[in-house]
Amino acid sequence: MSRCHREGLKRRLQVAGLHGRRPVKKPLVSLKNRKARVKWAKQHLSWGPQEWANHIWSDESKFNLFGTDGIQWIRRSIGSRYAPQYQCPTVKHGGGSVMVWGCFCDTSMGPLKKIVKTMDRYVYKDILENTMRPWARANLGRSWVFQQDNDPKHTSSHVANWFRRRRVDLLGWPRQSPDLNPIEHMWEELERRLKGVRASNANQKFVQLEAAWKSIPMTVVQTLLDSMPRRCQAVIDAKGYPTKY
Secondary structure (H helix, E strand, C coil), rough: CCCCHHHHHHHHHHHCCCCCCCCCCCCCCHHHHHHHHHHHHHCCCCCCHHHHEEEEEEEEEEEECCCCCCCCCCCCCCCCCCHHHHHHCCCHHHHHHEEEEEEEECCCCEEEEEEECCCHHHHHHHHHHHHHHHHHHHHCCCCECCCCCCEEEECCCHHHHHHHHHHHHHHCCCCCHHHCCCCCHHHHHHHCCCCCCCCCCCHHHHHHHHHHHHCCCCCHHHHHHHHHHHHHHHHHCCCCCCCCC
């Protein structure tokens, strides 16, 4: 499209009173990591429910007591900027937040753990030992595979020693690959379930989060796991660059 055509389109949108969104920013992925992502995707492209059985998906996430950290974009008419329907309520200093760790597998939603202190390698190892492992042993027996991303606290020698000592099988994971991890969409599902629900403090927020987490049906889990071939194919098609997932 020529510059004059772009300018003409821009003017027509402005006349109609429509304001566009900012372009989506995607993380920069190194060539080494792109190759690793494509390799992983090709290795797991043909995996189905049988292969993904007994795999535990895990991650941490932060939830605000009120509102969102992100910029919210809308389309509105000129002169309506301060109309009530276009205003988002806010709380001074952000209103606080709750950090949680969670996991799930193909047959069960796992525990949701509130992170009280700074999430470092020691806190993470404690979660693995006293939260994740007891749940996994009770629900999956002794045969299961654990997934985690490459956050430094996850890959620290302190945590690596725990995995060796407990003889935990780890799923090899490519760096910079949140789009391959279905738990990222599980966090979105959790946030949707609490949309519009307010909490006066961190403890109340966690109670709400935990109740909503436990109420997520297995149909959601199966839908996310069924998306794994599509996620892999998307990474392959994108040559390792970030995908829509």
